[in-house]
Amino acid sequence: MNVQIFVPCFIDQLYPAVAFNMVKVLEKAGCTVQYNGNQTCCGQPAFNAGFHNEAKDVCSKFLKDFEGAEYIVAPSASCVGFVRNYYQQLFNNSSVHNEVRQLADRTYELSEFLIKVVGIDDIGAILEGKATYHDSCAGLREVGIKKEPRQLLSKVKGLELVEMNDVETCCGFGGTFAVKFEPISIAMGDQKITNAGNTEAEYLISTDMSCLMHLDGCSKYKGSKLKLMHLADVLANGW
Known part of the structure; x- marks a missing residue:
């Protein structure tokens, strides 16, 4: 292929x-x-x-x-x-x-x-710890992705996947939205990090680095110990 x-x-x-x-x-x-x-x-x-x-x-x-x-x-x-x-x-x-x-x-x-x-869900990845997944607005609403990344993550050896509250709510990035409406964007990101932290997860995973870039800034500002990872980085880990 x-x-x-x-x-x-x-x-x-x-x-x-x-x-x-x-x-x-x-x-x-x-x-x-x-x-x-x-x-x-x-x-x-x-x-x-x-x-x-x-x-x-x-x-x-x-x-x-x-x-x-x-x-x-x-x-x-x-x-x-x-x-x-x-x-x-x-x-x-x-x-x-x-x-x-x-x-x-x-x-x-x-x-x-x-x-x-391709029809494959087990790449042989290994990542020890607990993770939560963020549905990006584009992934969920424009591409229709929800079960696919979770199915892949469920096959990662050593990884426990837990869902956060309001998982389908936007992270607040939205491209130029984060610049034009900075206070709203920050508040939305702060809420997402709070919800992710409440799961006691070590990792926050998504399909979009744009979301993760925004959330990483919010996480560091809050002093959170969450590690943000793109799905590709998770799937390529451990082999």
């Missing part, structure tokens, strides 16, 4: 280990992984900021970079949700409308790709 990976811009710049671990996991699952070094961004930051014409230019490049890819896999439900749900809006009634629809069908977040396409 040939897979083209998409590495979101902030992971490329700030958390490259997540991308390397995604490759490690995909190869362990039997996939042949390819990386197009010309790739940049999916266009979501510009779109969310209201710069739709500029976003369309970035999205056009994404279309060209991943033309012909059998599967496109990303360690970000946020980026996958944007490609699936907003590219069709940007390119509606255009010459690439059908190409965009096909692109949406070939683009997957890591956990749903492993469960739904």
Whole structure:
């Protein structure tokens, strides 16, 4: 199975280990992984900021970079949700409308790709301790992911998964929302860290580094000892 990976811009710049671990996991699952070094961004930051014409230019490049890819896999439900749900809006009634629809069908977040396409839920990962999982808004509402990451985590040897209160509530990041509405964003992040801490978990895991980046800041401010980990980092651990 040939897979083209998409590495979101902030992971490329700030958390490259997540991308390397995604490759490690995909190869362990039997996939042949390819990386197009010309790739940049999916266009979501510009779109969310209201710069739709500029976003369309970035999205056009994404279309060209991943033309012909059998599967496109990303360690970000946020980026996958944007490609699936907003590219069709940007390119509606255009010459690439059908190409965009096909692109949406070939683009997957890591956990749903492993469960739904590859059909594997045990990578052989090991992580001792108790963890709780954060449903990102994009993962839950735009991509429809809920059971997939939990199924993968349930097979991690030594890991006990516990659910926090209000698990489906937003963490408060929301991209530019965290900048435009900082007090609200901080309060939401603080509540999420409180709920995660109340489970007595050692680890807070999610599919989105954007959420984890925000929550890590909130956690450190509160003096919490929670360790925040991307799902790919967990799945690549212990082997």
